[in-house]
Amino acid sequence: xxxxxxxxxxxxxxxxxxxxxxxxxxxxxxxxxxxxxxxxxxxxxxxxxxxxxxxxxxxxxxxxxxxxxxxxxxxxxxxxxxxxxxxxxxxxxxxxxxxxxxxxxxxxxxxxxxxxxxxxxxxxxxxxxxxxxxxxxxxxxxxxxxxxxxxxxxxxxxxxxxxxxxxxxxxxxxxxxxxxxxxxxxxxxxxxxxxxxxxxxxxxxxxxxxxxxxxxxxxxxxxxxxxxxxxxxxxxxxxxxxxxxxxxxxxxxxxxxxxxxxxxxxxxxxxxxxxxxxxxxxxxxxxxxxxxxxxxxxxxxxxxxxxxxxxxxxxxxxxxxxxxxxxxxxxxxxxxxxxxxxxxxxxxxxxxxxxxxxxxxxxxxxx
Numbered sequence: 220x221x222x223x224x225x226x227x228x229x230x231x232x233x234x235x236x237x238x239x240x241x242x243x244x245x246x247x248x249x250x251x252x253x254x255x256x257x258x259x260x261x262x263x264x265x266x267x268x269x270x271x272x273x274x275x276x277x278x279x280x281x282x283x284x285x286x287x288x289x290x291x292x293x294x295x296x297x298x299x300x301x302x303x304x305x306x307x308x309x310x311x312x313x314x315x316x317x318x319x320x321x322x323x324x325x326x327x328x329x330x331x332x333x334x335x336x337x338x339x340x341x342x343x344x345x346x347x348x349x350x351x352x353x354x355x356x357x358x359x360x361x362x363x364x365x366x367x368x369x370x371x372x373x374x375x376x377x378x379x380x381x382x383x384x385x386x387x388x389x390x391x392x393x394x395x396x397x398x399x400x401x402x403x404x405x406x407x408x409x410x411x412x413x414x415x416x417x418x419x420x421x422x423x424x425x426x427x428x429x430x431x432x433x434x435x436x437x438x439x440x441x442x443x444x445x446x447x448x449x450x451x452x453x454x455x456x457x458x459x460x461x462x463x464x465x466x467x468x469x470x471x472x473x474x475x476x477x478x479x480x481x482x483x484x485x486x487x488x489x490x491x492x493x494x495x496x497x498x499x500x501x502x503x504x505x506x507x508x509x510x511x512x513x514x515x516x517x518x519x520x521x522x523x524x525x526x527x528x529x530x531x532x533x534x535x536x537x538x539x540x541x542x543x544x545x546x547x548x549x550x551x552x553x554x555x556x557x558x559x560x561x562x563x564x565x566x567x568x569x570x571x572x573x574x575x576x577x578x579x580x581x582x583x584x585x586x
Contacts, residue, residue: 255325256386258285259394260307262338278375278399280342281307282351284358284447285395286335287327292382293335295357295448301334304351304358306342326386326393333384337447338377338397349374357448360402364441364500366467371499374402376447401571402445402452405497405549408432408514409566413557414483415522423523425483427556430531431517434469434498434538438511441467443501445546452502452546469498486553502544512538520558534561541565549574 262278285301286293307321327334337358343349348363349372365371377397380388389396412427443452505512517533536554543550551566567580574580 261394284337333382340375360445401547403499404502425523428519
């Protein structure tokens with residue numbers, strides 16, 4: 220029996236529709252091979268960084284590196300074979316988080332197979348100053364710290380999960396839990412204005428208006444390599460500089476929009492009472508006669524007399540010798556300020572999470 224041409228075309232169209240429909244459905248919801256289970260994802264960690272990362276549920280992107288090493292322990296020599304810098308992302312719209320989206324991988328069928336996972340955040344992109352190495356040894360992050368505070372990222376990493384065998388790892392329905400931590404060190408500066416030897420007029424208050432504040436680092440490491448297995452930084456020399464250092468000027472740019480006004484004998488963090496304004500740097504030791512690092516401050520002093528001055532004073536003070544070598548810590552420095560001069564004193568050092576949990580660690584009594 221002969222079919223007409225229209226019937227043949229219709230049959231081909233229906234067949235193509237079925238085939239392409241199947242392909243599309245499989246691409247969206249693939250069937251696990253041999254009933255394997257998908258490797259799930261759970262992000263935790265007691266994180267705090269206003270404006271960037273205040274909690275684990277505000278992390279919107281991760282880079283994931285995963286290794287399956289058979290029955291052998293992970294030793295840092297295996298190439299990634301589960302996730303090779305896989306991009307996991309989600310959106311946060313109207314305070315509602317979407318589910319995580321990332322390339323699919325499956326737990327090995329043999330429950331004795333060991334698996335090791337790393338993660339970092341935020342995920343690298345073409346325009347960032349963050350790069351990931353996974354081809355040699357354990358995965359490493361290479362980061363160049365921007366000189367402007369508003370462009371710096373709160374670089375996070377997970378305590379890596381080594382030799383995981385249980386498909387119900389951490390009793391989280393087959394999900395790997397990434398406990399995120401801060402990889403950089405934070406510097407916090409507080410202004411302590413000193414009273415001058417003048418008595419203010421009745422009803423008036425002696426005060427300072429800080430108009431500029433920056434940190435000039437003549438020889439300081441601002442590019443480093445972070446080993447995600449050991450959670451340690453090592454330096455990468457600048458190829459354009461024979462001694463491996465690069466001069467940087469860290470700019471406290473937020474301050475210039477809203478000048479800080481502090482009364483003499485008071486104590487204020489840079490930027491007012493917003494404790495998020497910390498300079499984030501690669502942990503390292505600063506030695507006064509080697510790093511040539513200084514803090515510069517410009518200010519106007521109102522001595523509360525009948526003829527207030529509009530003169531802007533500019534003072535440069537050397538940064539003290541200090542070991543800034545603890546990732547995940549915040550170090551507070553006091554800048555004592557007066558017309559006759561200024562100097563910097565180290566105040567304290569605390570883990571970032573503890574520092575922001577405990578208000579008593581953030582508040583400092585006025586002098």
